[in-house]
Amino acid sequence: MYMKPEGLLSKQKMIILALDSSTEACSVALLMDKDVVEKFEVVGRGHAERLLPMINALLKENDACLEDIDLFAYGSGPGSFTGLRIGAAMMQGLALARDRKLIAVSSLAALASRQQGQVLSVVDARMDQVYHGLYHVPKNGLPELVDEIAVTSPDEILLPQNGNIILSGTGWDRYKDIFLMMQTADREITGVDDEYPHASDIARIALFESGQGRETEPEHALPHYVRDKVAKTMEESK
Numbered sequence: 001m002y003m004k005p006e007g008l009l010s011k012q013k014m015i016i017l018a019l020d021s022s023t024e025a026c027s028v029a030l031l032m033d034k035d036v037v038e039k040f041e042v043v044g045r046g047h048a049e050r051l052l053p054m055i056n057a058l059l060k061e062n063d064a065c066l067e068d069i070d071l072f073a074y075g076s077g078p079g080s081f082t083g084l085r086i087g088a089a090m091m092q093g094l095a096l097a098r099d100r101k102l103i104a105v106s107s108l109a110a111l112a113s114r115q116q117g118q119v120l121s122v123v124d125a126r127m128d129q130v131y132h133g134l135y136h137v138p139k140n141g142l143p144e145l146v147d148e149i150a151v152t153s154p155d156e157i158l159l160p161q162n163g164n165i166i167l168s169g170t171g172w173d174r175y176k177d178i179f180l181m182m183q184t185a186d187r188e189i190t191g192v193d194d195e196y197p198h199a200s201d202i203a204r205i206a207l208f209e210s211g212q213g214r215e216t217e218p219e220h221a222l223p224h225y226v227r228d229k230v231a232k233t234m235e236e237s238k
Contacts, residue, residue, distance in 0.1 A: 014210070017055070017069045017094070018203035020196075021047040021087035022079025022107040023123060023170055028054045029199035030062055031207060037062060038200040048086050071215065072100055073206035075107035075197050077224040078131040078149065079123055084223035092221040101215035103206040106224065108133040108169075110201040112143040115166045115192065119143065120159070122171030122179075125151050130171035131226055132157055142208055151226050154178045162186035168195045 016031040026047050029038040039054045059065055074091040077084045088104075095102050108121035112135035123131045131151050135143040147158075154175040159165055159182055167179055172191040183189045209215075 014070050014207065015064070015068050016071045016073055016203045016206055016210075017066075017091075018073040018075075018105075018199045018206060019051060019055070019087055019091065020075030020107055020110065020199045020202050021051060021083040022075045022077050023083065023196050024080075025196035025198075026050050026054070026083075027197075027199035028058050029203045030058050030064065031200075031203035032062070032064075034207070036200045036203055038198060040196075040198060042196070047083050051086065051090055066094060066098060069094075069098065069100060071103060071206065071210055072218075073103045073105055073202050074221070075110055075199070075202050076104035076222070077107050078125070078151065078226040079107055079197075081223075081225060084225065088221050088223045092218045095218040095221070100218075102218050102221045103209050103215055104221060104224070105202045105205045105209065106133070106145075106149065107197040107202075108149060109135065109143045109145065109205060110197040111169050111195065112137055113201045113205065114195065114198070115168055118146075118160060118163055118165045120157070120165055120167045122154075122157075122167055122169045122175075124170040124174050125227065129153050130157075130169075130175065132171065134160075142205060149224075149226060159187065164188045164190060166190050166192065168192040170196070 013033045019028045024044050026043045027040040072091045072095040074087045111121040112119040119135045125131045133149040134146040137143045
């Protein structure tokens with residue numbers, strides 16, 4: 001692990017290390033007193049092999065080390081079961097070793113935060129289903145979950161009756177034709193292609209959550225699978 005030569009970041013008020021590995025994308029971010037730098041790659045698989053080198057490179061490029069980190073944050077999902085387990089376990093281990101706390105941030109909320117207005121974050125869940133959450137995202141504000149996060153087939157999602165709804169995530173890319181059929185005279189559907197959750201947005205949301213006292217101890221860091229029965233079966237099969 002890279003060790004910085006001098007305490008160049010000692011005057012920063014809050015330093016957060018964040019990651020997201022909930023989809024085919026893999027990203028890590030460093031927030032230093034509200035300024036955020038990020039490394040982002042679409043890797044498909046192999047998150048376990050990529051995350052640590054990305055963290056090391058990010059710290060080295062910004063003259064930082066793990067001992068500088070005040071708070072660790074991770075995208076808790078929903079998304080890939082393997083990716084979620086890897087991300088949560090990695091941040092749990094880093095936080096435990098340094099006696100720091102953690103914040104779990106919904107990967108769907110991070111996805112929504114990149115847009116504005118009524119945003120449906122929709123992530124491919126395989127088996128002809130998608131993970132989804134509807135958010136209201138105010139200008140220069142944080143995403144507010146309108147309804148509960150769920151996993152269903154795309155055509156089972158209940159959308160608002162009117163207004164412009166922005167769809168973002170891998171679910172949009174895969175099921176675009178189905179979603180476009182949901183347009184009505186009062187409801188406009190638009191989408192963002194090739195969009196993924198980003199660790200930089202995880203970090204920004206975590207900064208706010210920290211101000212609300214929502215940190216957790218590392219041992220309580222868990223992924224948010226949503227599809228609990230499948231996740232339980234996978235855990236039992238280990």
